[in-house]
Amino acid sequence: QKEVEQDPGPLSVPEGAIVSLNCTYSNSAFQYFMWYRQYSRKGPELLMYTYSSGNKEDGRFTAQVDKSSKYISLFIRDSQPSDSATYLCAMSSLPNAGGTSYGKLTFGQGTILTVHP
Amino acid sequence: NAGVTQTPKFQVLKTGQSMTLQCAQDMNHEYMSWYRQDPGMGLRLIHYSVGAGITDQGEVPNGYNVSRSTTEDFPLRLLSAAPSQTSVYFCASSYSMYTFTYEQYFGPGTRLTVT
Numbered sequence: 561q562k563e564v565e566q567d568p569g570p571l572s573v574p575e576g577a578i579v580s581l582n583c584t585y586s587n588s589a590f591q592y593f594m595w596y597r598q599y600s601r602k603g604p605e606l607l608m609y610t611y612s613s614g615n616k617e618d619g620r621f622t623a624q625v626d627k628s629s630k631y632i633s634l635f636i637r638d639s640q641p642s643d644s645a646t647y648l649c650a651m652s653s654l655p656n657a658g659g660t661s662y663g664k665l666t667f668g669q670g671t672i673l674t675v676h677p
Numbered sequence: 678n679a680g681v682t683q684t685p686k687f688q689v690l691k692t693g694q695s696m697t698l699q700c701a702q703d704m705n706h707e708y709m710s711w712y713r714q715d716p717g718m719g720l721r722l723i724h725y726s727v728g729a730g731i732t733d734q735g736e737v738p739n740g741y742n743v744s745r746s747t748t749e750d751f752p753l754r755l756l757s758a759a760p761s762q763t764s765v766y767f768c769a770s771s772y773s774m775y776t777f778t779y780e781q782y783f784g785p786g787t788r789l790t791v792t
Contacts (some may be wrong), residue, residue, distance in 0.1 A: 568717060594779035603681075603767050603783030604720070611778075648719060652778050664735055665777070667712075667719040 563587050566649055566668025575677050579636040583649035583668045586630065589640075590651040590666075593625050595634045598670070599645045608634065639675045646670045678703050681784035683768050689790045691756040698753040698787050700768030706782075708771040709751040713737065713764040714786075720767065726751055727774045758791045765789070 566583045573579055582596075591612055596604035608623040610616045610632075616623045622635040632651075634645055649668040684699045684709040702709065710725035712735075722735030726745040740762060742754040751770075755762060771777035 564719075566719070594778065601786075603769075603785050606779070606781060608714065609779040633768075650720075664722050664725065665720075665781075666736075667721070669717055669719040 570672040581634040587650045589653040592652040594650040596648040683784040704769040706770040
């Protein structure tokens, strides 16, 4: 079983829709949760970052973390064609968490999103 | 600043050949890492470095070597290329291993095909 699972999609929505992207994870030591956006044939770029549980909002983007369910989400409001990309979740643990995973990001498989006009 | 640069952009190798993928950053970042990206697998960490002279293995290190003699450069060596190493390789850097979770910059990638 992979430590991080992400539905690869693809997901196709009309412009203006609310998009929900999700990841589940199994490693309870994960405390840092990130969402990356990757345009075709480009490197990933960090979109949002959350530490521990809760919500974080940045413009049209909201990241949620539910540690009790080991579930994280990214919501995109009023989606635009320019949001069409692959979205990757990534996670890491705290230092001295009793394991060796600090300093390393574990990524989900990525969800391909297309927003059509 | 050029950010994170990678060369070459594309490469075709025959099975058994060796080569070095170059990665450089001009941001004085301590933390650098190498990932490979395969369809349906996401990004998987190959090796990482928390400073000059210090490297460690990631999730999929077999068949790859790294060294970090300077802060700026972090080359990835394929010792004897195999078709299973066909992938897109990304280098990334961050100010330190304490900032990589919220501030990591990726290079444009190297597309490698091994025949």
